[in-house]
Amino acid sequence: xxxxxxxxxxxxxxxxxxxxxxxxxxxxxxxxxxxxxxxxxxxxxxxxxxxxxxxxxxxxxxxxxxxxxxxxxxxxxxxxxxxxxxxxxxxxxxxxxxxxxxxxxxxxxxxxxxxxxxxxxxxxxxxxxxxxxxxxxxxxxxxxxxx
Numbered sequence: 001x002x003x004x005x006x007x008x009x010x011x012x013x014x015x016x017x018x019x020x021x022x023x024x025x026x027x028x029x030x031x032x033x034x035x036x037x038x039x040x041x042x043x044x045x046x047x048x049x050x051x052x053x054x055x056x057x058x059x060x061x062x063x064x065x066x067x068x069x070x071x072x073x074x075x076x077x078x079x080x081x082x083x084x085x086x087x088x089x090x091x092x093x094x095x096x097x098x099x100x101x102x103x104x105x106x107x108x109x110x111x112x113x114x115x116x117x118x119x120x121x122x123x124x125x126x127x128x129x130x131x132x133x134x135x136x137x138x139x140x141x142x143x144x145x146x147x
Contacts, residue, residue: 022116025113025117025120029117029121029124030120033067033124033128035127035131038138038142041064042063042135045061045062045063046137063137063141064137064138064142065141066141068125068142071121073085083118083121084118084121085108
């Protein structure tokens with residue numbers, strides 16, 4: 001029989017995997033879409049474009065808009081059509097496929113983790129567009145305009 005608790009004891013807690021996953025996805029997307037990282041990317045693009053023009057070498061370099069499109073609309077391993085699928089293009093015929101479109105929107109809305117990631121991307125893009133400290137080319141890329 002123990003008269004008191006031992007000097008070193010353990011603590012049991014309940015893990016919320018959903019909240020942990022949301023936090024980790026938020027950190028990953030905020031790191032990927034940070035203003036400093038995108039500014040460096042735009043600087044690399046400008047430097048590579050000037051170098052390629054001088055040496056007549058063609059290279060494919062990414063800009064802010066390319067990164068946002070890749071995160072939002074490119075196919076991923078587990079998400080067909082990207083995070084914002086089925087909202088890819090506004091070319092829906094009013095007479096056809098309305099029920100299929102609504103069903104795909106409803107099925108995309110049922111995935112809570114995906115909705116959280118979509119919200120994170122949208123918040124990050126909005127923050128970049130309205131940041132006074134972001135470079136103009138980064139803000140323009142976040143707004144969907146090519147410089």
